[in-house]
Amino acid sequence: MAQRRPAAAEDAGSRPLWFIPPAGDEHRRPALTREHVVAEALAVIGAGGVDALSMRALATRLGVVPGALYRHVRNKEQLRDLVLDGVLAEVDCQVDHRLAWTERVKVLAHRLRTVLEKHPGIAGLLKTRDPLGPHSLALAEAFLAPLHAAGLPERETGLAFSLVYDYTLGFALSSPHSVNEQRVQDTETRNKLHAFLRSLPADRFPTLVALGEHVWLNNRDERFAAGLDTLVAGLETAAPRRRGGGRQPQR
Amino acid sequence: MAQRRPAAAEDAGSRPLWFIPPAGDEHRRPALTREHVVAEALAVIGAGGVDALSMRALATRLGVVPGALYRHVRNKEQLRDLVLDGVLAEVDCQVDHRLAWTERVKVLAHRLRTVLEKHPGIAGLLKTRDPLGPHSLALAEAFLAPLHAAGLPERETGLAFSLVYDYTLGFALSSPHSVNEQRVQDTETRNKLHAFLRSLPADRFPTLVALGEHVWLNNRDERFAAGLDTLVAGLETAAPRRRGGGRQPQR
DNA sequence: ACATTACAGTGAACGCCGTTCACAGTCAAC
DNA sequence: GTTGACTGTGAACGGCGTTCACTGTAATGT
Numbered sequence: 001m002a003q004r005r006p007a008a009a010e011d012a013g014s015r016p017l018w019f020i021p022p023a024g025d026e027h028r029r030p031a032l033t034r035e036h037v038v039a040e041a042l043a044v045i046g047a048g049g050v051d052a053l054s055m056r057a058l059a060t061r062l063g064v065v066p067g068a069l070y071r072h073v074r075n076k077e078q079l080r081d082l083v084l085d086g087v088l089a090e091v092d093c094q095v096d097h098r099l100a101w102t103e104r105v106k107v108l109a110h111r112l113r114t115v116l117e118k119h120p121g122i123a124g125l126l127k128t129r130d131p132l133g134p135h136s137l138a139l140a141e142a143f144l145a146p147l148h149a150a151g152l153p154e155r156e157t158g159l160a161f162s163l164v165y166d167y168t169l170g171f172a173l174s175s176p177h178s179v180n181e182q183r184v185q186d187t188e189t190r191n192k193l194h195a196f197l198r199s200l201p202a203d204r205f206p207t208l209v210a211l212g213e214h215v216w217l218n219n220r221d222e223r224f225a226a227g228l229d230t231l232v233a234g235l236e237t238a239a240p241r242r243r244g245g246g247r248q249p250q251r
Numbered sequence: 252m253a254q255r256r257p258a259a260a261e262d263a264g265s266r267p268l269w270f271i272p273p274a275g276d277e278h279r280r281p282a283l284t285r286e287h288v289v290a291e292a293l294a295v296i297g298a299g300g301v302d303a304l305s306m307r308a309l310a311t312r313l314g315v316v317p318g319a320l321y322r323h324v325r326n327k328e329q330l331r332d333l334v335l336d337g338v339l340a341e342v343d344c345q346v347d348h349r350l351a352w353t354e355r356v357k358v359l360a361h362r363l364r365t366v367l368e369k370h371p372g373i374a375g376l377l378k379t380r381d382p383l384g385p386h387s388l389a390l391a392e393a394f395l396a397p398l399h400a401a402g403l404p405e406r407e408t409g410l411a412f413s414l415v416y417d418y419t420l421g422f423a424l425s426s427p428h429s430v431n432e433q434r435v436q437d438t439e440t441r442n443k444l445h446a447f448l449r450s451l452p453a454d455r456f457p458t459l460v461a462l463g464e465h466v467w468l469n470n471r472d473e474r475f476a477a478g479l480d481t482l483v484a485g486l487e488t489a490a491p492r493r494r495g496g497g498r499q500p501q502r
Numbered sequence: 503a504c505a506t507t508a509c510a511g512t513g514a515a516c517g518c519c520g521t522t523c524a525c526a527g528t529c530a531a532c
Numbered sequence: 533g534t535t536g537a538c539t540g541t542g543a544a545c546g547g548c549g550t551t552c553a554c555t556g557t558a559a560t561g562t
Contacts, residue, residue, distance in 0.1 A: 032510075032511085054547080054548065054549080055548080055549060055550080056547075056548070056549085064510095064511070064512090065511065065512055065513070066548095066549080066550085067511080067512075067513080067514095067550075067551075067552085068510070068511045068512075070549095070550075070551080071509080071510055071511075072510090075549080075550075076549065076550090124375070124378075127375075127421070127424050127425050128424075128425060130425075132444075132447075137451070137456060137459060138455075138456075140459055140463075140466070141455070141456045141457075141458055141459045144458040144459060144462070144466070145457075145458045148458050148461070148462065154461075154462045154465045155465050156477075157462055157465065157466075158462060158465035158466040158468065159473070159474055159477045159478065159481075160481070161466055162466070162474050162478065163474075163477070163478040163481060163482075166418075166421050166422060166425070166478070167417075167418060167421065169421060170378075170417050170418065170420060170421020170422070170424065171417060171421070173378050173379075173421065173424070174378050174379060174381075174417070193383075196383075200388070204389075204392070205388060205389075205392045206392075206396070207392055207395040207396045207399050208388060208391055208392045208395060210399070210405075211395070211399065211405045211408055211409060214405045214406050214408065214409035215391070215395070215408075215409040215412055215413070217409065222410070223410055223413050223414075226407075226410045226414070227410065227413065227414040227417070229485075230410075230411070230414060230482065230485035230486055230488075230489065231414075231481065231482055231485055232485070233484075233485040233488045233489075234480075234481035234482055234483070234484040234485030234486075234488075235481055235485075237481075237484045237485075237488065238481065238484070282539090283539080283540085305518085305519065305520080306519080306520060306521080307518080307519070307520085315540070315541090316540065316541055316542070317519095317520080317521085318521075318522075318523085318540080318541075318542085318543095319539075319540045319541075321520095321521075321522080322538080322539055322540075323539095326520080326521075327520065327521090
């Protein structure tokens with residue numbers, strides 16, 4: 001904080017401690033703590049995507065020189081880890097225990113997706129990182145509990161968890177901000193895409209030509225829900241029928 | 252190609268065009284075509300991961316100044332797109348038509364995963380890009396055909412394709428080279444991880460403590476296969492039973 | 503009340519990155 | 533034989549993550 005230095009004025013002038021520090025400005029400044037850095041990093045990501053998070057931009061936002069950040073964070077990778085745990089903290093892991101285990105899993109997956117898509121790009125970090133922070137563990141526990149209650153064997157429970165978790169992450173990863181989804185959201189571009197699909201040689205791509213328009217659709221919500229339903233339905237075929245895990249989930 | 256210049260030797264020496272170009276070296280060099288650039292880019296990625304692909308590194312490998320690449324490629328993003336299509340070309344889309352549709356889908360997914368994991372980091376590009384190149388389309392067709400043959404309605408066919416495709420991509424994305432999987436592959440680290448899980452407070456993480464060791468396992472192949480089976484089983488519950496799509500896939 | 507010490511933030515630098523641009527050499531076509 | 537298209541050069545620009553000697557400040561021990 002270069003502007004706070006009294007410097008020579010202290011020696012030459014009178015009244016050593018007379019100048020009341022401009023409490024309005026300085027008092028408000030929380031002195032750059034680690035939590036503050038992480039919070040601000042999350043704000044940067046929220047504003048401009050995960051690529052916009054650079055040490056220099058973050059430092060500027062904090063009114064500080066880039067190198068100063070390294071007093072609070074080992075490097076950018078650790079910063080990302082901290083940001084990530086902060087995001088996972090936003091997932092509410094409490095689910096009504098009286099719901100069928102299938103519903104409990106679905107609710108959690110939907111919550112996880114919502115949070116991940118609120119912070120574009122974060123899912124990409126999770127895919128290669130998997131933090132083992134307290135919030136990550138709480139989430140794992142929340143997923144494992146209903147799966148275990150469903151009566152799946154131990155090993156299958158672990159596999160089922162990986163499946164649901166990976167599916168949700170993977171889905172959130174191709175977020176609405178990717179080139180992909182942008183293309184499909186813009187009506188004109190989507191029409192062009194469909195025209196392109198129709199124009200393909202029908203002998204080489206018969207199925208694509210026939211129903212390509214049903215593949216590239218602006219239906220993220222439907223796609224996620226349908227995929228999740230299919231996936232859980234698959235899990236059900238492996239689970240023994242019992243009344244312990246909630247209401248009979250038969251449909 | 253700085254080393255090819257005759258320069259002053261031409262003036263001082265005799266015989267203007269006598270020197271047969273060192274056919275062994277120069278003749279072999281294919282003069283930096285676009286395909287060559289892309290191929291070498293793939294090699295760079297194969298050697299050091301997707302992050303190792305920098306224009307400068309690639310240029311150096313090609314014995315060329317960085318700016319020269321821009322004569323063959325608009326920018327790095329386009330280069331990545333080209334690389335991506337090159338990778339997808341490696342997926343064999345021919346599947347025995349007499350197999351059950353479930354098996355056809357599984358075979359394709361396994362092939363896709365194999366190719367993606369052969370080029371670490373590529374899956375990450377696919378997630379946000381989805382090229383619409385010829386090879387990408389061929390792959391989509393290959394997936395759609397058996398799903399359609401299974402008797403799924405049009406819309407459900409598209410959803411099923413997205414599901415299987417996204418699942419495979421998502422799985423390949425958390426590749427064996429991520430921090431995650433490295434942790435779990437090293438026996439000592441894995442033991443430490445399991446000890447850590449056991450040491451967690453059993454009141455807050457009962458399921459995790461009970462079967463956490465079954466979750467973080469060095470079993471990528473099993474995880475992928477099991478997930479895929481579950482997923483296809485889920486699809487089967489939505490498909491009408493008919494003998495058109497191959498042998499009855501009942502198990 | 504003073505000296506010591508720990509430490510947060512500074513400013514400058516290093517080496518990397520993607521990209522641009524005027525220029526030079528080469529080769530084919532007219 | 534001249535022209536023109538085109539490929540690769542060399543240098544530069546701005547931005548990136550990270551390091552490091554330093555300076556001022558605040559807390560500590562005596």
